Amino acid sequence: MSEGTSWLQRPVTATQVTHRQRLWLYATAAAVMAFLVLPTLIVIPMSFSASQYLEFPPREWSLRWYRNYFGSPAWMQATATSLQVAVLTSLVSTPLGTLAAYGLHTSRWRGAGVVSLLLLTPLVVPGILVAIGVFYAYVQLKLVNSLTGLVLAHSMLAIPVVVLVVSAALKSFDLQQEMVARSLGAPRWQAFWLVTLPQIRFSVVSAAVLAFLTSFDEIIVSLFIAGGDHSTLTRNMFNALRDQIDPTIAAISTLVIALTSLLLVATQLRGAEPGAGGH
Numbered sequence: 482m483s484e485g486t487s488w489l490q491r492p493v494t495a496t497q498v499t500h501r502q503r504l505w506l507y508a509t510a511a512a513v514m515a516f517l518v519l520p521t522l523i524v525i526p527m528s529f530s531a532s533q534y535l536e537f538p539p540r541e542w543s544l545r546w547y548r549n550y551f552g553s554p555a556w557m558q559a560t561a562t563s564l565q566v567a568v569l570t571s572l573v574s575t576p577l578g579t580l581a582a583y584g585l586h587t588s589r590w591r592g593a594g595v596v597s598l599l600l601l602t603p604l605v606v607p608g609i610l611v612a613i614g615v616f617y618a619y620v621q622l623k624l625v626n627s628l629t630g631l632v633l634a635h636s637m638l639a640i641p642v643v644v645l646v647v648s649a650a651l652k653s654f655d656l657q658q659e660m661v662a663r664s665l666g667a668p669r670w671q672a673f674w675l676v677t678l679p680q681i682r683f684s685v686v687s688a689a690v691l692a693f694l695t696s697f698d699e700i701i702v703s704l705f706i707a708g709g710d711h712s713t714l715t716r717n718m719f720n721a722l723r724d725q726i727d728p729t730i731a732a733i734s735t736l737v738i739a740l741t742s743l744l745l746v747a748t749q750l751r752g753a754e755p756g757a758g759g760h
Contacts, residue, residue, distance in 0.1 A: 529544065546728045559716070562713055565628070578642070586651040650685075
């Protein structure tokens with residue numbers, strides 16, 4: 482095909498499907514992205530409004546609500562709690578989810594499929610039902626309003642995410658490489674640590690970031706089991722939005738969007754680097 486050919490006529494796939502034939506797909510994808518992203522982006526200019534109410538577009542611009550957020554001991558404590566819980570959740574769920582994915586992938590036991598489905602249950606069951614079950618159990622165990630309880634509950638929600646991400650990486654990894662290491666005398670744990678893990682490390686890092694975000698953004702379970710000195714940021718945001726329309730929420734939402742975007746972009750850029758490894 483000549484260099485002067487329009488990009489619309491260029492093939493996209495090996496089946497010679499052109500960009501022109503995929504215009505409907507591009508338009509649909511753009512519409513879906515706009516539907517998902519635009520409501521989020523509207524929050525950003527609202528956070529710079531000088532008004533005491535949420536308004537779009539802002540009539541006056543100000544950093545008033547950012548100063549209100551950073552100057553509030555209650556908001557700062559909730560933010561510190563959310564960050565602490567998210568980091569601990571990532572540290573707990575990433576190794577457990579990785580080992581679970583590895584065990585299920587290499588297992589020849591017929592019940593492995595059932596165990597895999599059970600691990601993914603928190604993603605399928607409505608969040609409100611999970612929250613009620615966790616709350617009832619925590620009342621008996623006296624873990625309500627505790628940091629330990631939050632980390633355990635959020636880890637339960639994050640482990641399925643880790644399992645899905647790492648399992649996808651293991652499906653494209655050749656386990657024969659690990660078998661070679663074991664045949665040369667390496668224990669199974671050492672073969673996994675030195676051969677398998679380095680090649681799926683990007684997926685493990687991605688899973689850790691997603692586990693962090695799963696915990697940091699979680700709201701339903703936190704409404705039931707968090708409180709007092711261990712109230713999370715999302716719980717406080719929900720209560721503030723329910724009790725009064727506080728534009729501070731828009732400022733916090735903007736910062737959360739920025740944090741989430743930076744983590745995801747940094748992860749993708751790290752994975753795109755030569756020698757980053759993983760799948």
